[in-house]
Amino acid sequence: MAQFDYDLFVIGAGSGGVRASRIAASHGARVAVAEEHRVGGTCVIRGCVPKKLLVYGSHFAEDLKDAQRFGWTTEGATFDWNILRDNVAAEVNRLEGLYGQTLGSNKVEIFHERAVLTGTNSVQLSSGRTISAANILIATGAWPSVPDIPGAGHGITSNEVFSLPELPKRAVIAGGGYIANEFAGIFNELGVKVNLVTHGDRVLRSYDDEIVDKLVQISRHKRIVIRFNFRFKSIIKQDDGSLLIENTDGSTIETDLLLWAIGRTPHTIGLGLEDIGVQLGKDGAVMVGEDNRSNVPSIYAVGDVTNRVQLTPIAIREGHAFADSVFGNNPRTVNYECIPTAVFSNPPIASVGLTEAEARAQHADVKVYKSDFRAMKNVLADRNERALYKMVVAGPEERVVGLHLIGPDSGEILQAAAIAVKAKLTKQDFDDTVALHPSMSEELVLMK
Template sequence: MAEFDYDLFVIGAGSGGVRASRIAASHGARVAIAEEHRVGGTCVIRGCVPKKLLVYGAHFAEDIQDAQRFGWDTKGASFDWNILRDNVAAEVNRLEGLYGQTLGNNKVEVFHERAVITGPNSVRLSGGREITATTILIATGAWPSVPVIPGAGHGITSNEVFSLPKLPKRAVIAGGGYIANEFAGIFNELGVKVNLVTHGDRVLRSYDDEIVDRLVDISRHKGIDIRFNFAFKSITKRDDGTLLLEGNDGKTIETDLLLWAIGRTPHSTGLNLEQIGVELGKDGSVKVGDDSRTNIPSIYAVGDVTNRVQLTPIAIREGHAFADSVFGNKPRTVNYDYIPTAVFSNPPIASVGMTEAEARAEYDDVKVYKSDFRAMKNVLADRNERALYKMVVAGSEERVIGLHLIGPDSGEILQAAAIAVKAGLTKQDFDDTVALHPSMSEELVLMK
């Protein structure tokens, strides 16, 4: 067997790449990793972690308002974007340091530069060094998509939104997915006039229709202007710095900030993959089998760059399974059934399993149980905002095949309930569980 510099060389130090590196090293492999940006990847540096911190910060706007009904004097309360932005950035820096420390503690060599693949067992760093490895893992994630239309470059993406020098008075958010709805809620609570525009007739297409309709209604009630079927024609930047957005139907929107949140594209460009024969999908995703191996036996890929499921916990599981299989003599794959997900909109949505529409398309015997209620906190706060929980069951035994929630803390509530759905429990199992009272989560075992 040829002697290589490393047993494993990983390109991309995000969640999947770091986990794969650490686990492979724990199995005794000689591991190196290259990262051209910052260790931690999208989730830690410019994604779910800083975004969730902004969600927390934004929600204080409602909490302060509600606090008055609970006896608190909040006169004089004010908000400073610079403080929130800088504190979030400091936390990101802290986490980046911890990720680097984890790699160092596991004796993973880190190259802070770009790497491209030059052969089945070789890479070249941007500094010119050539490195060989028995196995190469691609874990470069995905990148925000920007449309090819005149003036699109006047907009920003989620990469830049966390470092805004100041908050705009008006913002247009283009898109209908997670990022679009989450930043619509964040900006709106921080006092920005928000337009959420999408080219289709729905947002959050993978979520239950009834839950999404509730979010749209609540978002509009909170002041977010949601416009469907808006197809961009061009963006023009005026002399005063404002933007004029023109649609194909001739309608226009004036704004101070445009945030593109129309999806994420697998970040495979510039890695030299086509030249060495790695098979790619039409969207640039790296094609892999269940074992994360590409068509070249020594090259693997995990995480968003494969576009299987673009979620951080999935990238972590794929990286772990890869390392156990290749270096730990523990062959295993990732099970993609019943993945719990959440949208940290305002209010948040959480879901696991089939939507009602998906269930009715697959099963003949489907029932839906619901609980439509106002959270206790909202009642005393005099906030007319209703939560909705849905349970989808199938078969004579009423096995729970889907849970869908919208309301305060939905993501926190769903995680434990997702275990029950994954385990194949029935509606009767939920009914037989004593309610934890008073709580919102008790509605899961009280649905009719």
Template sequence: MAEHYDLFVIGAGSGGVRAARIAAGHGAKVGIAEDYRVGGTCVIRGCVPKKLLVYGAHFAEDIEDAAMFGWDIPEKRFVWPTLRDNVLAEVDRLEGLYRQTLQNNKVDLYEARGRLAGGGKVQLSTGETVTVDKILVAVGAWPFMPDIPGIEHAITSNEVFHLPELPKRVAIAGGGYIANEFAGIFNQFGAHVTIVNRSDTILRGYDEQVRDRLLQISMTKGIDFRFNSTFETIEKMDDGRLHLTMKGCDDMEVDQLVFATGRIPKTDDLGCEVAGVSLDDKGAIKVDEYNQTSAKGVFAVGDVTDRIQLTPVAIREGHAFADTQFGDAPRTVDYDFVPNAVFSHPPVAAVGLTESQARERFGNEVKTYTSDFRAMKNVLANRHERSLYKLVVEPVSDKVVGIHMIGPETPEILQAAAIAVKAGLTKADFDATVALHPTMAEELVLMR
């Protein structure tokens, strides 16, 4: 007979695992299906291994700067396989912890792809079918790849972590956070990097001054940009190089082409039509504020809903779903003032409204305060790279409704500052706070 569950989760990523664990803690009988590895995009092929590569990339400039601080380092040599294998080993360790979490909470793990079969059933790729009271879809999103000749010769960020050797010339398609992050990584590892973007703007949605500063710094570091350009064909040469036929810029030859043009909800062959689950025009599952889909008993959280594609958001959605459905504590997720970061080189961090968004909402009376400075470390290292911090203030209430930053360690600084924005603190509250000197973060309370 088919196994029956109170809750069955399709997808063991951050949101799915959190929902399964919390629901089981509320006493539900829970099963979960995952066809690749437990942990999802963030742990296996996303923010965690990428951040480790970012750490590795930062050593390139740190070693150069060390000379001005009295350190004599005679040789700088980077060995890609060492970092790659250490990162993959850490991913293995984290996956083991996720598996242990499920086991400790008595969640049954099916190493198979789950598909909605309608009528309260989930069909597994192993041939099994389980019956359920409630189904949670948490399959995440997948990198978009365009349909152009030779696309099989390109890779996505998924495959970067497994490259057998480091390419000398890299083209990266896209202008968003993934493209700019990997551009910084490859550039610091010694590759020549070209970002190819179909528009003339990077980091669309971020504050204009901050993204302009990142563009300026990236070009100074040697990263090339080709704007208003697209790929027509990709041809693999006999020696392994890729010949890229371009529209909008000159053709180029590279060793590796990485597509980072966004992630789309992974709803293909999920059985949504059979189960009566409605999708939007981008293929995302439509849900209400309680994560309920158009099909009774079927819910969805995380990137597959394409609300805010961030791991902490998926975790909160999964937790709220489990509390609502199994903990007798209905609640929703507040999507206002969600902080975010781009781990570019240097990193960008933001929370709240950009200046243009604030002016659209509150009018031209919006106040902005900026600090444009060189970090103390950069001064002594004779590095001319400048940081930029910006506060956006609502004119009537004096509340700080946006903080936008680019510079060393800005994501670490912003996490604390985001609390102030979320709490509705005013510019006067910032001004009344004594500066912690000497730090970069003190600039947040010194802008006048």
């Protein structure tokens, strides 16, 4: 490999690229990474980390109200968007610095500029420098999708939402996925009048129908307007700066902010992949095998840019597996079965394994256990909001093939339970486990 400048050149310093760079370097590889935006990628800079901090911040609206039932006086409490926004930005800056330190301490060279491929073993930086590498890893992630309709540019995406100069009074959020539902909850709790609109007849299609129906019901109770089968015709900016959104059925919505959250497209435009013969999917995704290698032997890809599973922990595992396989003499692949996921909506959803519908399509003998309850905190707070836990089992041994939760702290609760589903434990194994009382998680072992 001495004929090349580096053993590995990584394009993109997000979760997958950083992990791959660090592990490859630990195996003795000479590694460099180019990042045209900020080190840390979508998750750290403009995704799950700042969004989760906004979720925490928005929850204080309900917590302060509930606190009165617990004896606290909260009269005069006010909210300042600028303080939350700036504190979140400061935390993002801190994490970006730590990611850079991690790469530096592992002797990974960082180029803070765009890189494009000029050959199967070469890249060119925006500064004009050409670099050669034995292996090139594409880890550029995905980018928010914006539809091709008149006036679409008047909207913003999740890239810009964290730096709003002020909160709008009204917001339309377009989309039915986790990003749309999470920001609907955030904005609503911060006092914004929210319309969530989606072109389909459901939101969160990959989640269990009953759990999603519960979220829609609770969201509407919290005064979030949800409109299904909404087809955008155009967006017009009015003289007062507000936006007029036209539906194809002739109806309109006036708003101060339009947030596009309709999906994310692999970020491969202009990277030069097609020029060197790398096979791309119709959405621009880099097509790779289980070993993360493309059809060009020296070109690999991990993370959202492959559009396999767009989740940060998956990108990290793919990057680690790639580095171990290519540079650590330890060939391995990532298992995509039984991945736990969460939507940090209000209340949050968490899920692992098969939904009820999926289980019934795959297994002849399916049974569902449920627990529909009010969290203890909600009882004393006089908040009539119920949680729902579902356990889907299959076969005569009642093996647990799916767990689906909606309620406070669902994401925190599911992680440990996901281990049990991954280990193929049965309903009896759950029943045989002593309940941790009083807690919400004890409902997992008390379902009837």
